[in-house]
Amino acid sequence: MGKRAASRNQGKEDSVVKEENDKSENKNVPIECGIVMPISEIDGCTADHWEQVREIIEEALDCDSIKTRLVSDADEVGIIHKRIVQNLYQNPIVVCDVSGKNPNVMFELGLRLAFDKPTVVIKDDETAYSFDTSPIEHIPYPRSLVYRDIVKFKKILREKVTSTLAESAKNPSYSTFLGSYQITQVAEIETKVVTPPEFYSNELEDIKRMIRQVMLNQNKNERSSELMRAAKIKGDKLLQESLIQKSEATKRYVKAFVDTQANKGESLEIDKLLFSLSTIDPLVANSVPKPELYAMVRDAVSKLSDS
Template identity: 55%
Template sequence: MANKGQVAEKSELKCGLVMPISAIDGCSADHWLDVKNILIEAVSSVSSFKFNAVLVSDADDTGFIQRRIVQNLYDSDIIVCDVSCKNPNVMFELGIRLAFDKATVIIKDDVTDYSFDTGIIEHLTYPRDLRFGRIVNFKEILAKKIEATYQASLNSDGYSMFLHNFGKFNVSGLSEASGSVDQALLQMMSEMQVDLARVRRATSLPNVNISSGGVRANRVLSSEFEKWADYYVRSNLGGDLSKLNAEDAFGNAVANMDLFKYFESPSMARRWFDNRISVLLMPSRTRDAERVD
């Protein structure tokens, strides 16, 4: 048993990364890969502790991606969360981590504004254009913040990352009972999928048909597709596009995007969808050139 202020008997601590991984708000998948590498370099430069930085969706074993994400959100010694572009999946995962009330560092780019619910927490800012000189400074600041935040979590018996702002709470850990965690997580993720589908339908342009709605309808649907694709790739494919099955993906998109309402016939919807999937599977730089909005 380690004393307070000392690292538990671990040769390496886990720093979970929560961030977008696919194109959103004009930022390509390559952009997020560059951001991920910047974060890994910053985490590796922490002097007082040895952290291994990995996406919370990553794991060596197979199994439910939803369970893996939540388990890693709980188990990670510290989380670095990039809320740039306000990706809905990232915000959801941040909410889970804050509910656990464990050490978390929030970052964002200089284009994204603050969210109301998390605005009380300090955010470190980096340039969206990833300009070298400013990124060097950002990595130094981030490394110091990670070290200080994790050290604070060790030094305080009543450490609270977030919930102390609203009162006194007893935070429960994840249950270890056989079967109960799987069932709870599956139910939770199922409810989240339903809620996200409702939000998409509520915020989409009503009663538009892409065959007659022109540029505006096309942009609405393109935006909906990017949101759906990000969630589908993260939650169903573990971030690995090579696992994508077009038939399964189309069925999921029809259910969660209400895809048919945008087209005069299911065959038109399928042709449009297959085109978008082919663009999604292209290398990112080629994809940006080929995308038709």
């Protein structure tokens, strides 16, 4: 019995020691501070300029308790976009340099603010404030990177980061951005029942947008070719049903177009209407033979005159 009791006591002591060691190890693990900033040439500043800015941020913050790293960096190999989103969400604090208003930087800042995690925003003295983020305090620094002013900037940045970390640690409701706003009512999503002709018309508009986008990007990457094939397959099917076969949807589309032109006070001469339709909606105008399109416009004008 004495040996068992001694064994139990030894086990408890080992457990306590392990727990204390774990706490000690956690205390020694530095907090990771993510960095969001331009890294390539923008707004007249070279990649080397941004490398110098990054070094300034690291010099200001790197210490035993804080370790800085670009949110796009990681030890392992992986998908960079996934890594960026994960770091934007998981990093205890992020410093974001909006100098030059780099689109990628502004997008990543938007994600971080949407996550409502501690964020410190900095910018150079030649970059104007953005309307949406102007309520957030921006710590300025000279784009010229003058030594004396940079020394002051590093001191202020270090103080802001440490105080922000301390405040977020003791205040569970701490918010960098979203806490300043209150959503009093969640809007309901409106649903609408449409007739088959309206459905075909909406689908046709989607196809036209898809084809226009593909035509702009078809020489850029293979994805464009895939979108073109998908759009063509979908378009061929819908055009066969709604246009080539003279569906009721196409006739109503043409009639709606004629009615719209009449309401605008435009000429109802068939030739002028055909020209306008070909200019505004060439996909519709070229999807049926000219004689059939002419007949559709003529019938629409006739019905409008009868009414």
